[in-house]
Amino acid sequence: MYSKIAFSNVKKSIRDYTIYFLTLTFGICLFYMFNSVQAQQAVLKLNASQKSMMHLMSVIINGISVFVAIILGFLIVYANQFLMKRRHKEMGIYLLLGMEKRQVSKILLIETLLIGVLALIAGLVSGVFLSQGLAMLTAKMFAVQMKEFKFIFSQTAFIQTILYFAIIFIIVMIFNGITISKYKLINLLNSAKKNQKTRLKNPILSVILFLISIGILGIAYHLIQKNQMLAVDNDFKISVLLGVAGTFLFFFSLSGFLLELAKRSKKFYYNGLNMFVLRQINSKITTTFVSMSMLCLMLFLAISAFATGSGLASSVKTDLEDMTKFDCTFYGLSEKGYQEEQQQKFIKKLDDLGLTIKKDAKEILPITIYQNGTFRKCRYKMEPLLKGREKYSDYTKDYVKKIYETPLTFAKLSEYNKIRKAIGEKELTLKSDEYILNCDYGNLIPIMEKAASDKQKLTLDGKTYKMKYGLQKDTYMVTAAKTDMGTVILNDEIIQSLKIDHSTLYLNLNWKGNAQKVSRKYTEYLKQMIINSKMPNSPYSAIISKEEVYEQSTGLSTIITYIAIYIGLVFLITCAAVLALQQLSENADNIEKYKLLSKIGTSQKMINHAIKAQIILYFCLPLSLALVHSYVGIKTAKILISTLGQINITQAAVQSLILVIVIYIGYMIATYLGSKSMLKEK
Known part of the structure; x- marks a missing residue:
């Protein structure tokens, strides 16, 4: 039964x-x-x-x-x-x-x-x-x-x-x-x-609290833009707390504020069923402001996941050609200063172990990047290139000032020119008092271009050097990301005179025959040699090939895309479904009110229009604030994402917005049809 x-x-x-x-x-x-x-x-x-x-x-x-x-x-x-x-x-x-x-x-x-x-x-x-x-x-x-x-x-x-x-x-x-x-x-x-209880009866208090919520959200936006999501510091934590608190206070006071605002225009307020719709919305938001706030925050996360996820996925794939100009690169770190003979010793060691690198490679292009000291404890700093030009970067002025203490790196002109020749670029020349500046790090390029146009001078160990040429943006190794924040290229003899205690060694190779096959052979050999301690003092501790960069890029892009779609869709359908169910429940409870409207002479067309307006307004209120949150969040996240490559955040945001609107409209139509059906039954 x-x-x-x-x-x-x-x-x-x-x-x-x-x-x-x-x-x-x-x-x-x-x-x-x-x-x-x-x-x-x-x-x-x-x-x-x-x-x-x-x-x-x-x-x-x-x-x-x-x-x-x-x-x-x-x-x-x-x-x-x-x-x-x-x-x-x-x-x-x-x-x-x-x-x-x-x-x-x-x-x-x-x-x-x-x-x-x-x-x-x-x-x-x-x-x-x-x-x-x-x-x-x-x-x-x-x-x-x-x-x-x-x-x-x-x-x-x-x-x-x-x-x-x-x-x-x-x-x-x-x-x-x-x-x-x-x-x-x-x-x-x-x-x-x-009857639903009204939590906030004083209209003046509603307006005051609404304005306070706007102020709180404004402070939260300011702090997150100041922080730029580059560190989980106090600004970041406070911005998150204020953002959540401001959202809850916004919806707590919103209904009273909207009602008070509408009353100011008697022509609008008393037109048609506007008064009835606004009273209904006021009653519903007042009693569901907690869930409305939660839905707004979830919509914000959904939109941000779609936009930043797809944007990050596309940025990972950008600049791949620049980052893979060679078939593979051996690399390693050294704290022993100058390492002139290390490449030849390494090649000889490989020959002794049966890897004839000179026969397999058509080009062997070493380049060593030098520096003195580490962050804040370095002799040569980036400050002269950055100071006074902070406004040209997307980074905040305070963050750029922190980069002042980053070590300035150096490279020999002879090695740099061999790299340029191999990639089809013109070789450059320098006098004894000149230098070339290279930078491929996206967020600092505008500053470095300004430094180049200003012909910024550098003083190293008491001698002044002037910049020659414009900013160079070469990536001189195979890499998964552009990381050169600023490298100074000088004549070889000047590099030899600098006080150097740290080196990063790169050995770029272009193979004969099947580059992918040869790269894999050397990758496996090098791993085994290091594991078996056959090369305990090798200056190169790792190898990365063009194929690996492409595979890692596509793999990472796929992971990010899938996670963004998965989380974004779940959050989006959850929010839309809850809003739809709330409205269906509300309209079911209000059937007697709609009957009463019909009895006093209200046409079915006006009643349907009132239902439609109520549903649209109820769906759009959390979405509107979520879009504002998303604009600030995506704009700020763009700076962080751009460190991995160029990103068309506008395109990603528009695509995300279209998807959100399509799903949202689908649920609104279903809610409207369901509400009409319930009313017709009664």
Whole structure:
């Protein structure tokens, strides 16, 4: 009997469950898709490095999935409470007819189980099929081919999805049972007649608190822009706390402020059903300002994840050509000052071990970067190049001042010219009192260009040198990121006269024949030699090849993109679903009010327009503040991201906004249609 009632209730309330069911299905589908990434290796032609990146991505996504499951769990519990509230009168009638609370609980348990099983089946089926497309996307992002078309099914992801959501639904069932046990018959029958309490009745106080919230948010924005997300210091911590506090205070005072503002324009306030809509919004926001604030912050995180994630992914791939001008580079650090003979000793050692580097390479291009001391304890500092030019960088003035103490690095003109010749650039010449400035670090390039245009002079050990040529932006080794903040190139004999105690040695090579194959051979040999202590005093401790940089770049880009999409979509559908359910619940509670409007002569068209306006306004309020938060956050994050490469943050932000709007509009339409349907039924 209970099963029959439960099935009948689900069938009768199918429209009420539509948004809940579709959101559940979408969440389960996403959960399976992203947790099935590891299984894609079976159909993709991946090398060892790419397999390692895939494994890393799988581990990260599995970790994030725990967090995602918690978020979806809260969504399901929250949505379930709204659905129960919608059916208070129905449950009251069950009790009035003689049912016990445990019997009502049993009916709800069967309903929850039925909806959960159907959503789980629909989500898993959708996820299994859509994961095939995800495998193609992975292949494209890793720039690899698929071995052959093979239907991918991840048993691990399948079981994991069922397990996580089974636990969530068990918690929901327990929660429902506890909630029903606390209900009183009189409260259930009269729940629709209960008035919502107004927390803030004084309109003047609302306006004052609203202005205070704007001030708090302004301070938070100022502090985060000052901090630039470059350090977790007091400015960063305070900006986060003020941002959260300001958001809560904003929504706490917003409804009263909007109502007071609307009253100032009597023509607008008394036009049509504007007064009714504004009163409804005022009542709803006043009682749900906590959830509204949380949704705003989640939307901010979703938009920021989409924009910065896709922007960071694209920036990782930029400048790859500049960073891979050679087939591979051996590199190492030394604290022994000048190391003129180290390259030849290293090459000879390789020859002794059977690696004929001179035969394998068509070009051997060593370059050593010198410095004296470490940060704040160096003899030659970057201060002369930066001082007075702070405004030309995206960094704050205070942050640029911190870089003053960074050691200035040096390179020999002869080695630098060999590098330039190898990459097709013109060789440069210097007099004894001249120097060349090289910098490829994005956030400092504008400052260095200004220093070059000013012909900035440098004084080293009492001798003054003037700059020749404009700023050079060469990357003189194979690297995964541009890190040269400022290197001074001088004639060889001048370099020899400087007081040097630190060196970074690079040995660039261009191979004959199959460069990828040769690079891998030397990479494996060098690792084994170091592990087996066959080269204990080698000046080079590592090797990086062009192929590795490309693989790491594409792998890192894919990981960032997937994480951004995964987190962003989950947060976005959670926010949209909660807003939709809140509005459906609100409109269900207000059916008597709409009936009354109809009785006093209000046309159905005006009532529909009022419902539409209420839904749009309710959805857009948290989104509006989230967009402001996102603008400040993305603009600030751009500075941090740009250290990895150039980024078109505008394009990434626009793409993210389009996705948010599309999903948002979909949920608004579904909410409007659901509200109209409920009103029509009554």
